[in-house]
Amino acid sequence: MKQTKKKKRGQWRDVFRRLCANRVALVSLILLCLILLAIVFSEQVAPYVYNQRDLDATFTFPSLSHPFGTDNLGRDILSRVLVGGRVSLLVAVLSVALSAVVGSLLGAAAGYFGGRCEFIILKCTDIMMAIPAFLLAVTVSAALGTGLLNTALAVGLTNIPRFVRLMRAETLSVKGNEYLEAARACGASEVRIILKHVFPNALSSTIVNVTLGIGTAILQISGLSFVGLGVRPPTPEWGSMLASGRTYMRDFWPMVTFPGVAIVVTLILFNLVGDGLRDAMDPKLKR
Amino acid sequence: MEPLLELKDLSVKYFTSDGTVEAVNGISLQVDRGETLGLVGETGAGKTTAALSILRLLPDPPGKIVGGDIRFQGESLLEKTEKEMRAIRGGQISMIFQDPMTALNPVIRVGEQIAEVILLHDKISKAEAERRALEMLELVGIPAERGSEYPHQFSGGMKQRVVIAIALACSPALLLADEPTTALDVTIQAQVLELINQLQEKLHTATILITHDLGVVAETCSKVAVMYAGEIMESGSLADLFDRAAHPYTVGLFQSIPSLEEDVDLLRPIPGLMPDPTALPQGCKFHPRCPYADERCRTVQPPVEELSPGHLVKCLRFCGGAEQAQEE
Numbered sequence: 001m002k003q004t005k006k007k008k009r010g011q012w013r014d015v016f017r018r019l020c021a022n023r024v025a026l027v028s029l030i031l032l033c034l035i036l037l038a039i040v041f042s043e044q045v046a047p048y049v050y051n052q053r054d055l056d057a058t059f060t061f062p063s064l065s066h067p068f069g070t071d072n073l074g075r076d077i078l079s080r081v082l083v084g085g086r087v088s089l090l091v092a093v094l095s096v097a098l099s100a101v102v103g104s105l106l107g108a109a110a111g112y113f114g115g116r117c118e119f120i121i122l123k124c125t126d127i128m129m130a131i132p133a134f135l136l137a138v139t140v141s142a143a144l145g146t147g148l149l150n151t152a153l154a155v156g157l158t159n160i161p162r163f164v165r166l167m168r169a170e171t172l173s174v175k176g177n178e179y180l181e182a183a184r185a186c187g188a189s190e191v192r193i194i195l196k197h198v199f200p201n202a203l204s205s206t207i208v209n210v211t212l213g214i215g216t217a218i219l220q221i222s223g224l225s226f227v228g229l230g231v232r233p234p235t236p237e238w239g240s241m242l243a244s245g246r247t248y249m250r251d252f253w254p255m256v257t258f259p260g261v262a263i264v265v266t267l268i269l270f271n272l273v274g275d276g277l278r279d280a281m282d283p284k285l286k287r
Numbered sequence: 288m289e290p291l292l293e294l295k296d297l298s299v300k301y302f303t304s305d306g307t308v309e310a311v312n313g314i315s316l317q318v319d320r321g322e323t324l325g326l327v328g329e330t331g332a333g334k335t336t337a338a339l340s341i342l343r344l345l346p347d348p349p350g351k352i353v354g355g356d357i358r359f360q361g362e363s364l365l366e367k368t369e370k371e372m373r374a375i376r377g378g379q380i381s382m383i384f385q386d387p388m389t390a391l392n393p394v395i396r397v398g399e400q401i402a403e404v405i406l407l408h409d410k411i412s413k414a415e416a417e418r419r420a421l422e423m424l425e426l427v428g429i430p431a432e433r434g435s436e437y438p439h440q441f442s443g444g445m446k447q448r449v450v451i452a453i454a455l456a457c458s459p460a461l462l463l464a465d466e467p468t469t470a471l472d473v474t475i476q477a478q479v480l481e482l483i484n485q486l487q488e489k490l491h492t493a494t495i496l497i498t499h500d501l502g503v504v505a506e507t508c509s510k511v512a513v514m515y516a517g518e519i520m521e522s523g524s525l526a527d528l529f530d531r532a533a534h535p536y537t538v539g540l541f542q543s544i545p546s547l548e549e550d551v552d553l554l555r556p557i558p559g560l561m562p563d564p565t566a567l568p569q570g571c572k573f574h575p576r577c578p579y580a581d582e583r584c585r586t587v588q589p590p591v592e593e594l595s596p597g598h599l600v601k602c603l604r605f606c607g608g609a610e611q612a613q614e615e
Binding site: 177178179181182183184185186187188189196197200201281282283284 | 342344372373374375376377378381382384385386389390391392393394395403404407408437439450453
């Protein structure tokens with residue numbers, strides 16, 4: 001630290017340095033990166049082609065040749081989990097990114113400007129929240145049609161209200177601070193104040209909400225796939241794999257367990273990294 | 288020469304659901320280049336409102352400038368567009384806020400916060416702005432290395448220095464200091480005031496120092512204006528007010544300061560409280576608390592009377608009867 005003082009350090013480098021100091025977050029980040037790499041290069045990593053059937057070897061329990069076993073059509077579960085992660089995570093991340101960006105901007109605007117702007121934004125989110133989330137997702141994706149992007153759009157739209165509410169509340173608590181007034185007295189424009197002074201101070205709970213939101217999104221996507229509106233088979237996807245394995249759950253556990261474990265582990269890692277990121281972004285916690 | 292800043296009959300009202308708050312009622316002020324004006328008054332006298340309206344930063348709604356004019360370098364600030372105002376804020380007029388603890392953004396490094404103002408007003412590269420920010424830090428007596436630290440790593444006095452550095456980073460012509468030392472303890476107060484004075488001389492900045500501390504005024508200002516219930520009751524040079532205080536309110540303020548020489552058990556406060564700004568009294572605003580008040584004070588608005596050049600008083604006792612005042 002003393003040595004590097006002379007050097008200019010970017011804010012994000014600082015955050016990263018603090019993140020690395022947090023052992024749990026660092027380990028989670030590394031594991032998450034490994035998982036993401038495995039999923040991105042799943043075609044190369046997977047031991048089998050994900051939709052290659054082997055009707056002579058259906059329902060085999062985990063063995064050396066099939067570490068996760070095979071499913072009802074004799075497809076290698078490990079390969080399917082790897083390839084399925086692509087769709088699940090891609091759609092989940094896309095949809096959360098959509099809802100977080102749109103929701104936070106709307107929420108910040110509502111909290112910051114108040115008045116009629118706030119009224120309109122909040123009433124719209126209220127209306128959206130009054131409709132059950134899944135019903136809304138079903139409606140949207142039924143209207144848009146199936147497919148990766150449309151599913152992301154449907155799930156993303158339904159999650160916007162959560163982010164609006166959260167960001168608005170955080171913005172309200174930041175709004176009273178004198179440094180906003182000081183920034184205005186320095187000649188900063190409203191947009192600049194929101195982006196540079198309100199956002200960074202109101203972001204921490206949104207970050208945690210993003211990591212939680214990825215979990216919710218994966219489940220919602222699987223729900224959509226389950227009713228046939230999400231990603232169409234044979235494209236594997238964690239949620240639809242769970243759904244199809246459900247039928248055989250009592251006699252053959254690997255089909256539900258491994259996609260389930262994949263979801264749980266990925267979620268926990270996302271959450272731990274998100275927690276660490278939130279702490280790392282708060283300079284006051286720096287020791 | 289025309290004054291740097293001139294307030295002409297400025298009136299500000301807050302329109303709230305509980306009634307209209309008459310925060311500033313027709314104040315007129317002049318500040319010349321390089322000069323320090325002390326704006327003194329009790330809490331709620333309208334000092335901060337006056338300062339905020341100069342920057343056009345009144346919370347609107349409910350605040351509104353309802354009358355008068357603010358002229359800065361010969362131009363009316365009330366006619367400027369929002370964009371022009373942004374160029375003035377922080378560039379030509381800047382403001383120091385009361386509480387340094389909350390006036391800095393906790394998640395941005397202080398060096399960067401200073402650089403931000405410079406970047407907003409001068410067309411220079413980011414690296415250049417950061418270099419100048421560190422120079423400003425040195426100027427207010429903070430080692431440049433600390434520019435990469437966050438506000439919570441600074442003490443209150445240091446934070447106020449940073450705030451001053453931000454305010455003066457673009458060498459403004461006018462500095463509005465809104466009780467810059469109220470949140471600091473006495474030794475730090477003295478340091479900060481001295482710093483403001485030094486920098487002011489170095490950068491030729493005029494200052495309006497808002498305070499309720501007459502001691503601070505005596506130390507730093509060349510002109511003083513005393514505010515009460517949104518009006519300027521008396522204004523003049525430092526000597527005019529400290530040696531020849533005329534208005535009963537000013538006199539009362541001085542009397543309520545404990546003397547070092549005498550051994551007193553009780554302070555001599557001005558009896559009563561500030562009037563409710565939603566229902567100001569008729570006539571002279573000070574008459575309910577004034578020991579000299581008579582029937583006329585209850586009904587007649589006192590006009591501004593010039594006792595000697597530059598020494599203005601708003602009190603009926605001096606109206607057309609300066610001799611009478613001299614006797615007392």
